[in-house]
Amino acid sequence: MSLSTNSLIHFTKTKGSLIGILKDHFKIKYCLEKFKTPKGSFSAAIPMVSFCDIPLSEIKNHINNYGSYGIGLKKKWANQNELNPVIYIDTHSSLGSNLRFGFEHYLKGKMLNDFSEIDHCLMDTLRYIKNYEHDLNRKGKTIKNYRFSDEREWRYVPNKTECKSIALTPDFYSSQVQKDHFNNLISQLRLKFKPDDITYIIVKKETEISDIVKTLNDIKWENISVQEIDRLKTRIITSEQINTDF
Secondary structure (H helix, E strand, O other): OOOOOEEEHHHHHOOHHHHHHHHHHHEEEEEEEEEEEEEEEEEEEEEEEEEEEOOHHOOOHHHHHOOOOEEEEEEEHHOOOOEEEEEEEEOOOOOHHHHHHHHHHHHHOOOOOHHHHHHHHHHHHOOEEEEEEEEEEEOOEEEEEEHHHHHHHEEEEEOOOOOOOOOEOOOOOOHHHHHHHHHHOOOEEEEOOOHHHEEEEOOOHHHHHHHHHHHHHOOOOOOOHHHHHHHHHOOOEHHHHHHOOO
């Protein structure tokens, strides 16, 4: 059995969020990431959309943590849109310490307007870093020593021409007012796809399939035939199916 898939899957918690993605593509939002090294931690809010690269037969725990609704897209689409796997770093590694040192030495105290091309390259590398294992905080609960590498995460992050603030320190992203402000600045950004890029549409249960079919019929797809939409409807599966049949 392959350890990865030919699809990248984005999960969400509600049917409404899934329908929103189908109608209006992926919205880019900042996500606060904390990275721990032997010589301390650093945090940054990164504008991104996250996906996982996990076979459906192994994805049950991921569904429990991130939601029962999802959309899968072809790896070819991911390549065309410059997505990249996350770089997992162990919390005890010298590589983590060196990256933190480089971050502090070259970027600390600088404003984004002062960044050189090299500064932007270093910051871009940091936007793909995640701890191999660390605590996961979700729904007000903490899972100790959660192994993030099991998620096989891929990320889309906008470049500096699309998004002026390619990363934010916690000082700029601590209050809800700040979060709303910076997310509003990038609210027009979209990671787009076509029906043919979609490999799966995942809903929680079978009774919700008709809502998704209606959504697919109602969307004003550009230059897409009825036959293509009909093929897309055959790619709808449920989390219940995944839990029992894969």
